[in-house]
Amino acid sequence: MIRDITIGQYYQTESVIHRMDPRFKIIATMVFIISIFIFTNPYIYIVASVFLGICIALSRVPFKFMVRGLKSVVMLILLTVIFNMFFIQGEPLFHIWKITISKEGVETAAYMAVRLIILIIGSSIMTLTTTPNQLTDGLESVMKPLKLFRVPVHEIAMMMSIALRFIPILMEETDKIIKAQTARGASFEDKNMIKRVKSLVPVLVPLFVSAFRRASDLAMAMEARCYRGGDGRTKMKPLKYHRVDFVGYVVIIIYFACIIFTGIYAHYLPFGEGL
Amino acid sequence: MQLIVDHLSLQYNKGLSTEVKALDDVNLVINEGDFIGLLGHTGSGKSTLVQLLTALLEPTSGTIYFEGEDIFDKSYDRRKLRSKVGLVFQYPEHQLFEENVFEDVCFGPRNLGLDRKSVELRAYEALKKVGMPDELFYQSPFDMSGGQKRKAAIAGVLAMKPEILILDEPTAGLDPQGRDEILGLLRKMHDEDGITIILVSHSMEDVANYVNRIVVLDSGKLLYDDKPRAVFANYKKLEEIGLSAPKVTYVMDALRASGIEVPEDIITIDEAAQAIIKALS
Known part of the structure; x- marks a missing residue:
């Protein structure tokens, strides 16, 4: 049971993602998380999943490890799904006893579940490929502007x-x-x-x-x-950007542009009417 | 009462890149009255083996029989096993939790479902047996010295009246006096009460002086299972796997090399002294 929790656990191996600067990884993870929350449509999730798949492949961390991290939050996902399904009102789909399940409810529930899963796998790529030391070094550096507001x-x-x-x-x-x-x-x-x-x-x-x-x-x-x-x-070991990090920034910008593009023009894609 | 380890294997992280064979096809019979020294380098599988003996881990394959019953059988009552096979972990800090030592020692027998009187009687007997001074009975276990904590932890297991007592490095971090006390205590329990003891240890001296049988593990495999003399005769091989023989063995070796006739199978300081006197006179 205790062995199953992978959040905050580093997986040692040699890969491009492991070599990247923690600052980049933190910013990229933040951009990724924002990207899956700004639009609500299935195409976004396809783009995000593909991007995630490429990252997983590049990180050389066995997929099993990421899924193991999911196990600990299954309850959370389940609760979100149940609450969304039962309490969102809209066009009734079917009835169970006195509860009405609406089309909107099922949709939102499905979106939420997919979002959470992508979110957790996405952030576990960061924690699995970055040692805790690098991670906090990165965070310290990313949060530095907050010093102006007297944040320690x-x-x-x-x-x-x-x-x-x-x-x-x-x-x-x-x-x-x-x-x-x-x-x-x-x-x-x-x-x-x-x-x-x-x-x-x-x-x-x-x-x-x-x-x-x-x-x-x-x-x-x-x-x-x-x-x-x-x-x-x-x-x-002061943090230093290398070429791979600049490439990374370019890639993440392109990815974000793709997401925005897909989000705006989703209704032109097949089955995209009504989005 | 006999523990039979039958083709026991255990792999951690099976199927992952970090897969480790902690134990690999180990066969062992532990008889009543044995005083076994379990040796092995760090990571050789000693701790895994003792945890399997008390069913705290599940093997990947193979099994253990206690009194003719398979202890990993679904229907087997593991509490019964744990009342008869006691395990004292290396750090007493991992088990002491009550406000005073006496209450802490009561924890084990109370878990066996005994009534209050027998629980307290057993706790009293166990504390007496390990030589805990009366005035410390109602002291907080957290205020005691390392050696006393160790004794309290041993008493906590002893109060369950085990037939087999397993101790994981009971002398680690103790001063020589504390070490001798604990080991003397174990010998007394073995000789007088007939308790079977398995002593996991790093110290060759401890083992050579006290046990009557040595089991050596190397990377999860059983390497030797014999009388101490026979095992230490292979000290070259022991060195290869990160262990050694008692220091006197080396002294004897050097003496023989310089032409003084001393026997080859000496493992304790007393024997060595006798042999040197004999050789020189």
């Missing part, structure tokens, strides 16, 4: 990189604690809700104790290295 950009980036770094550690630890308590006869599958919540105490207490211990160790280690925030701090 460096501190946010540092907090994020620490949090990201600790996700796998704490997950592994949880796994070990669960095993240690299971070996002592603990059961986490009781049917009684209250008992089930109670059975989590032997897992949560050691987990919190260890998280606090790690946090204090880390703080100590940072202080021992004279860490004092972001001002005047230089980087061991």
Whole structure:
């Protein structure tokens, strides 16, 4: 169960996408997400899916990995679909008991589901091909303009990189604690809700104790290295754009133009009337 | 009471590029009264094997029989297995959670569904057995020293009265005194109470001094399963897989090379001292 969560997990391999600058990847992901939300028509999703497919192929990350990331949000997608289907009113399609399912409801639900799936796969390409360190470096640099508004950009980036770094550690630890308590006869599958919540105490207490211990160790280690925030701090590996990133920007602009073009002229395409 | 490991294999991340064979066709019989040292380099599959022995993991193929029953059978009651095969993990911090040591040790027997009196009696006995001083019974486990935490964790498993006790690196990170205490404790439990013990360890000295059988794993495969002397005689091969023999074996080797007649199968310091005295007199 714990092994299935891929959000924030880096997949090590050698590919064009892996080599790209994290700043580009963050901006490209943002453009991609915007692109699937500005228009509501099936052709957009075809263009986006094709683009996504090319990116997946270029990234050399097995498709299975991306799908595994989807598993953890299946509930969210399901809920969105159900709410959209049942509560959007319009031209009635059919009735189940007292609930009317409308044509608009089904359409919106389908759009939402596809959007969410594309969105999650799209952003997991970024997280799977970028190490957490690169990612936060990139974010810090992309968010830099916010410093004008006194947003503590460096501190946010540092907090994020620490949090990201600790996700796998704490997950592994949880796994070990669960095993240690299971070996002592603990059961986490009781049917009684209250008992089930109670059975989590032997897992949560050691987990919190260890998280606090790690946090204090880390703080100590940072202080021992004279860490004092972001001002005047230089980087061991400063971010630098390469040719592949400029090509990337051109590609993403072309992609965005395609999306806008498809969105505006969708009604000229076959079956496009009414869009 | 016998544990039979039958053609046991386990692959992590099956079908992915990161596929790892953690265990590869391991066969092993653990008899009543054994004191086994389980050796292997990091990543050799030791931890995987001990977790399989307590059914905390599922094998990819093969199985384990305990008292003639397949422990991976759907209908098998794993709680029963865990009450008889106890596993103490390396870090006591992973299992201590109650406000005081006594309550923590009660956790195991309470999970067995015993009544309050027997739970507390067992906890008391277990804490006494590991030599926990009375005044620490109601201390928070988080305030104790490393060695005491280790003892509390062992007591927590011991209170379930296991017939087989498996310990994953119980001496890692302890000072020499704490280490001797824990190992002496294990020997006492083995000799006096007849508990079968499996000791996972990195330290050749610990193993040579205490166990009566050594199992060596290398990249998931069973390499040796023999008496300590017989296994350490292959120290060249052990070095190849990132292990070594006890240091005295090397001293004896050097002595033999310089012409002093000492026997080849010496693995403990006491034996070495005797042999050197004998050779020199």
